[in-house]
Amino acid sequence: MEKAIEVKGLRKSFKDTEVLKGVDFEVKRGEIFALLGSNGAGKTTIVRILTTLLKQDRGTATVNGFDVASKPENVRHAISLTGQFAAVDEILTGRENLIMIAKLRHLDHPRQVADDLLKRFGLTDAADRKPSTYSGGMRRRLDIALSLVGKPQIIFLDEPTTGLDPEARIEDWKIVKELSGGGTTVFLTTQYLEEAEQLADQISILHEGRIIAGGTLAELKKLFPSAKVEYVEKQPTLEEIFLAIIGKKSSGMMSSS
Ligand SMILES: Nc1ncnc2c1ncn2[C@@H]1O[C@H](COP(=O)(O)OP(=O)(O)O)[C@@H](O)[C@H]1O
Numbered sequence: 001m002e003k004a005i006e007v008k009g010l011r012k013s014f015k016d017t018e019v020l021k022g023v024d025f026e027v028k029r030g031e032i033f034a035l036l037g038s039n040g041a042g043k044t045t046i047v048r049i050l051t052t053l054l055k056q057d058r059g060t061a062t063v064n065g066f067d068v069a070s071k072p073e074n075v076r077h078a079i080s081l082t083g084q085f086a087a088v089d090e091i092l093t094g095r096e097n098l099i100m101i102a103k104l105r106h107l108d109h110p111r112q113v114a115d116d117l118l119k120r121f122g123l124t125d126a127a128d129r130k131p132s133t134y135s136g137g138m139r140r141r142l143d144i145a146l147s148l149v150g151k152p153q154i155i156f157l158d159e160p161t162t163g164l165d166p167e168a169r170i171e172d173w174k175i176v177k178e179l180s181g182g183g184t185t186v187f188l189t190t191q192y193l194e195e196a197e198q199l200a201d202q203i204s205i206l207h208e209g210r211i212i213a214g215g216t217l218a219e220l221k222k223l224f225p226s227a228k229v230e231y232v233e234k235q236p237t238l239e240e241i242f243l244a245i246i247g248k249k250s251s252g253m254m255s256s257s
Pocket residue numbers: 014015019037038039040041042043044045046
């Protein structure tokens with residue numbers, strides 16, 4: 001099976017406001033897929049539908065080959081979700097946090113699972129301390145380690161770097177690349193163009209309820225021919241492509257006469 005996620009004609013309204021107006025996209029196995037959109041575009045709504053936390057009004061979505069509406073249990077088995085806000089328990093130590101989740105997931109050797117993840121995320125030395133003593137980057141690593149308990153095939157990261165300082169953000173990017181290198185499909189949302197540009201194999205831009213553009217960074221760049229500014233041909237940045245697609249003027253682009 002090639003596709004990790006397939007979304008067709010997805011619609012969702014909250015009261016009178018239609019947030020998703022027919023969203024279509026696909027995510028291939030093993031790739032890093034970035035759903036890019038401004039604040040309020042509907043990214044979290046899509047994540048909640050795909051992770052079976054919210055029902056769509058119309059359209060279909062399959063995750064790992066299972067329909068989210070009719071086979072939510074199968075979907076939940078294949079995925080993990082790391083939300084916009086960290087889910088780390090403050091009373092437990094790092095190791096205890098991991099063991100707790102492993103037990104909740106009915107894994108056979110919770111302590112071994114915890115130790116392996118601590119090692120993988122460079123948290124062995126900090127394992128017996130409470131997360132309140134961790135740096136921002138360490139908390140983030142613990143958070144992602146928690147979401148990897150049970151080896152999910154598809155991991156959802158909803159704005160994984162929002163609110164992080166630049167250093168922690170770069171560390172996060174490293175982890176995401178590593179996850180993908182290990183064969184996990186990564187679905188992430190972001191409002192940061194640079195993040196999508198750095199990480200994603202495929203990018204879909206969500207704007208006013210629809211996917212208005214999608215493809216690899218190279219494909220998106222082709223949609224938007226480089227502007228000739230006098231003698232110098234300039235490669236557009238993803239930001240310029242984004243602004244051009246949504247119809248806003250970007251400073252410095254298309255300024256040749
Ligand atoms: N449970 C809800 N009830 C009413 N409105 C909601 C609810 N969840 C989201 N919305 C609205 O839907 C829109 C999209 O929200 P969201 O999916 O959180 O966007 P994003 O994650 O891209 O910032 C926003 O206008 C938000 O206020």
